[in-house]
Amino acid sequence: MQITGFPCDPGPSAWNSLLPAAKPRAFLEADVTADWLVIGAGFAGLSAAKRLVELNPSDKIAVLEASRVAHGPAGRNSGFMIDVPHNLTTADYAGDAGNNEREIRLNRAGINFALAMGTEFSMDHETINASGKINGAITERGKAHNEAYARLLDSLSEPYEKLTASDMTQITGTHCYQDGLYTPGCVMIQPAKYIRALATGIESTKLNIYEQSPVVTLQQQQSTWKATTELGSVSAAKVVLCVNGHLQSFGYNHRQLMHVFTYASMTRALTRKEIKQLGGQDRWALTPADALGTTVRRISGTGGNRIIIRNRATFDASMKVTNKRINKVAKNHDRSFHYRFPMLGTVDMEYRWGGRLCLTRNNVSVFGEIEKNLFSACCQNGLGTAKGSVTGKLAAELACGIKTPLLDDQLADAKPQKLPLEPIASLAGNAILRWGEYRAGSEL
Numbered sequence: 389m390q391i392t393g394f395p396c397d398p399g400p401s402a403w404n405s406l407l408p409a410a411k412p413r414a415f416l417e418a419d420v421t422a423d424w425l426v427i428g429a430g431f432a433g434l435s436a437a438k439r440l441v442e443l444n445p446s447d448k449i450a451v452l453e454a455s456r457v458a459h460g461p462a463g464r465n466s467g468f469m470i471d472v473p474h475n476l477t478t479a480d481y482a483g484d485a486g487n488n489e490r491e492i493r494l495n496r497a498g499i500n501f502a503l504a505m506g507t508e509f510s511m512d513h514e515t516i517n518a519s520g521k522i523n524g525a526i527t528e529r530g531k532a533h534n535e536a537y538a539r540l541l542d543s544l545s546e547p548y549e550k551l552t553a554s555d556m557t558q559i560t561g562t563h564c565y566q567d568g569l570y571t572p573g574c575v576m577i578q579p580a581k582y583i584r585a586l587a588t589g590i591e592s593t594k595l596n597i598y599e600q601s602p603v604v605t606l607q608q609q610q611s612t613w614k615a616t617t618e619l620g621s622v623s624a625a626k627v628v629l630c631v632n633g634h635l636q637s638f639g640y641n642h643r644q645l646m647h648v649f650t651y652a653s654m655t656r657a658l659t660r661k662e663i664k665q666l667g668g669q670d671r672w673a674l675t676p677a678d679a680l681g682t683t684v685r686r687i688s689g690t691g692g693n694r695i696i697i698r699n700r701a702t703f704d705a706s707m708k709v710t711n712k713r714i715n716k717v718a719k720n721h722d723r724s725f726h727y728r729f730p731m732l733g734t735v736d737m738e739y740r741w742g743g744r745l746c747l748t749r750n751n752v753s754v755f756g757e758i759e760k761n762l763f764s765a766c767c768q769n770g771l772g773t774a775k776g777s778v779t780g781k782l783a784a785e786l787a788c789g790i791k792t793p794l795l796d797d798q799l800a801d802a803k804p805q806k807l808p809l810e811p812i813a814s815l816a817g818n819a820i821l822r823w824g825e826y827r828a829g830s831e832l
C-alpha cells in the first residue's frame with residue numbers, strides 16, 4: 389500500500405524547545421531485516437517496542453519515525469495521564485457507564501507501565517510525577533459538571549476531593565475558579581522529556597530507532613512485511629502500527645476516524661516579582677470542568693516558572709492546519725490567560741503550537757491484528773499518554789501470542805462507528821465543536 393499522508397506538526401512545542409537540543413538519530417538509508425518493525429515513535433510505538441524487548445530480548449527490533457522523537461503529538465500534549473473516565477465526546481467526560489470500569493483498568497495499566505519505565509530509566513519528578521489533577525469550574529454549568537462527575541466517581545467507588553473557591557485560589561493564585569474536583573490517580577509528565585527518556589532508555593544494539601524516516605509504502609511479501617522509506621527499507625515478520633490517526637493514511641478505517649486539532653501556548657518564564665503577584669503553588673495541573681474549556685498547567689523546573697494554556701478544537705479531515713490557524717487561536721489563548729491571571733497583565737506567550745488528536749464517534753480505539761502479522765495500536769481518543777501506553781504494550785503482547793485478562797478488556801472494544809461523507813462530517817464536526825465551545829462560556 390502507498391501511504392497517502394504524512395504528519396504535519398504546526399509550531400514548535402514548548403516542551404521540546406525548553407530542553408537542550410537532542411542529537412538527531414540516524415535516518416534509514418539501507419535495506420535491513422528485523423524480527424519486528426514498529427511504525428511511529430509516540431506513546432504507543434515506544435511502549436510496544438519496550439514490551440517487545442521484554443518479551444523477546446534477543447530479537448532485532450526497528451522503529452521507524454516520520455519526524456524526530458518527541459516532535460509529534462507525543463511531545464506536544466499537555467501531559468495528563470488520566471486514569472478515570474475522560475470521554476471528550478461528552479461535555480462532562482462521563483462517557484459510557486457500562487465501560488467505565490474497564491476503561492479505568494486499562495488506563496491504570498498504561499499509567500503503571502509508564503511509571504515502571506520511569507523508575508527503570510531513572511526519570512526525575514519533572515519528567516513523570518504521580519501528583520493528581522483538578523477539574524476546575526468557573527461557571528455554574530461547570531460546577532454542575534463537577535457535581536455530576538463526583539456522582540459518577542461515587543458510583544465507581546473512586547476517590548476524589550472537593551475543593552472550594554478559596555482552596556482553588558490557594559493552589560492556583562487566581563480567584564476565578566469557583567470549585568474544583570481533585571482526583572489523585574492522574575500522573576503528570578513533561579511530555580517531550582518523558583518521550584525522549586523512553587526512546588533513549590529502550591535503544592540498544594538490538595533496537596534501532598530511525599528518525600525522519602517516514603514509511604512511504606508497506607507491503608506484505610509472502611511471510612514478511614516490507615516497509616520502504618525514501619532511502620531504505622525494513623523487512624520484518626511482524627509489524628506494529630502505532631501512527632494514531634495516520635492509520636487512515638495507511639489505507640485503514642476510512643470514514644471512521646475523526647481528526648481533531650487542539651492548540652496550546654506557553655508563557656515566557658515569570659520573573660520573581662510576577663511569581664509573587666501570582667501566588668499559589670509552583671506546580672499544579674487543571675483540566676476544565678467542561679470538556680471544551682481550557683486546560684491550564686503551572687510548571688516550575690527546566691525553563692523556569694511558566695503557565696500553559698490549551699484550548700480550542702477544530703475538525704480537520706486533512707490532518708493539516710496552517711500557521712494562520714495557530715495565529716487565530718492565539719487570540720483565544722491570550723483572552724483565556726488574561727481572564728484567569730489579570731495580575732500577569734504584561735506576561736506574553738513565548739511558544740504557540742497545535743497538534744493532532746484522533747477520535748472515534750463511539751470513543752473506541754483501533755486495536756488488534758488488522759491483517760495477518762500486522763497489528764494496530766491506533767486512535768487514542770485524545771488521551772494517548774495513558775491509552776497509547778497501554779495499547780502499545782498490549783499490541784506487543786497480542787503479537788507475541790500472550791493472553792491476559794487485560795488484553796481481553798482491550799479486545800472487547802467495539803468497532804468504530806461510521807462517519808458521514810465529506811464534507812458533511814467536517815461541517816457537522818466543526819459545528820458541534822463551535823456549539824460546545826459557545827456553551828462552555830467562561831470555562832473556555
Ligand SMILES: Cc1cc2nc3c(=O)[nH]c(=O)nc-3n(C[C@H](O)[C@H](O)[C@H](O)COP(=O)(O)OP(=O)(O)OC[C@H]3O[C@@H](n4cnc5c(N)ncnc54)[C@H](O)[C@@H]3O)c2cc1C
Nearest residue numbers: 428430431432454460462465466467468603743771772773
Ligand atoms: C495540544 C495537545 C494536548 C494534549 N493533551 C493531552 C493530555 O493532556 N493527555 C493525553 O493523554 N493526551 C493528550 N493529547 C493527545 C496525545 O498527544 C495523543 O493522544 C498521543 O500523542 C497519541 O499517542 P500515539 O503514540 O498513539 O500517537 P502519536 O503521539 O501521534 O505518535 C504517532 C507517531 O507516528 C508517526 N508517524 C505517522 N505516520 C508515519 C509514517 N508514515 N511513518 C513513520 N512514522 C509515522 C508520527 O510522526 C508520530 O510521531 C494532547 C494532544 C495535543 C495536540
